[in-house]
Amino acid sequence: MNLPRRPKSLPEVLREIEGESSPIAGRATDYPAGWHIRSHQHTKHQLIYALRGVMVVQAEAGRWVVPPTRAIWMAAGMAHEIRCVGEVHMRSLLVKPEVAPKTLTATQAVGIPPLLRELIRAAMEVKQPYAPGTRDGRLMRFILDELRSLPVLPLHLQMPADPRLLRICERLQQRLDDASTLADWAGRLSLDVKTIQRLFMKETGMTFGQWRQQARLLRALELLADGEKIIDIALRLGYDSPGAFATMFRKHFGQTPSQFFVEP
Numbered sequence: 001m002n003l004p005r006r007p008k009s010l011p012e013v014l015r016e017i018e019g020e021s022s023p024i025a026g027r028a029t030d031y032p033a034g035w036h037i038r039s040h041q042h043t044k045h046q047l048i049y050a051l052r053g054v055m056v057v058q059a060e061a062g063r064w065v066v067p068p069t070r071a072i073w074m075a076a077g078m079a080h081e082i083r084c085v086g087e088v089h090m091r092s093l094l095v096k097p098e099v100a101p102k103t104l105t106a107t108q109a110v111g112i113p114p115l116l117r118e119l120i121r122a123a124m125e126v127k128q129p130y131a132p133g134t135r136d137g138r139l140m141r142f143i144l145d146e147l148r149s150l151p152v153l154p155l156h157l158q159m160p161a162d163p164r165l166l167r168i169c170e171r172l173q174q175r176l177d178d179a180s181t182l183a184d185w186a187g188r189l190s191l192d193v194k195t196i197q198r199l200f201m202k203e204t205g206m207t208f209g210q211w212r213q214q215a216r217l218l219r220a221l222e223l224l225a226d227g228e229k230i231i232d233i234a235l236r237l238g239y240d241s242p243g244a245f246a247t248m249f250r251k252h253f254g255q256t257p258s259q260f261f262v263e264p
Contacts, residue, residue, distance in 0.1 A: 053088030177238035
């Protein structure tokens with residue numbers, strides 16, 4: 001039985017991941033608050049999911065904040081690191097690329113429906129390696145079928161490569177209440193406003209305003225997970241009022257801040 005474990009060293013974990021011979025395997029590990037899994041990669045896709053706690057996942061493809069109702073599909077070969085906000089009970093799936101659903105080709109945030117959540121729980125008890133025609137084999141095949149229909153979610157923050165834009169984005173992440181306009185940044189960087197606008201769309205797929213809003217909302221998820229009050233979060237992130245923050249949160253995520261972490 002693959003019961004939850006305390007964290008092992010990263011080299012040991014990677015050896016175990018690469019040593020798994022089955023098409024799909026589960027890993028169960030409980031991490032203490034603040035635990036940091038440094039940057040690494042592996043040759044298998046990974047569904048990074050936690051039954052409890054919130055994770056901040058940073059990869060070459062961007063940055064995500066992941067509550068228990070969501071997960072990250074991490075593409076094989078993608079370097080990534082994970083920071084735990086509060087205690088995290090991670091229940092990951094490792095999937096060989098040759099059996100992975102064709103619909104999952106990129107690193108992205110996905111929703112975890114109740115059925116898949118229970119299947120993931122069950123996968124943690126499957127002894128590896130399993131035989132294809134057994135109950136365990138059918139269970140893992142069922143999981144692969146369910147992965148094909150996962151909904152993609154807007155929990156992603158794309159970081160630019162251009163050093164001028166990176167300066168803007170790093171500043172905004174440090175001071176998310178910074179109200180500097182594009183004109184302000186154009187003056188600081190000796191660029192015109194249209195150039196900054198064009199670069200933002202080219203490198204992040206968002207306008208300057210959309211990127212800042214996304215950064216604020218993802219930071220709000222971390223603060224909510226830490227138990228901070230909505231009024232304090234709103235003011236900390238530069239919103240005029242808790243109502244303005246809640247309205248923007250609902251518009252973006254389809255739920256109020258208080259509903260977001262409630263399991264479906």
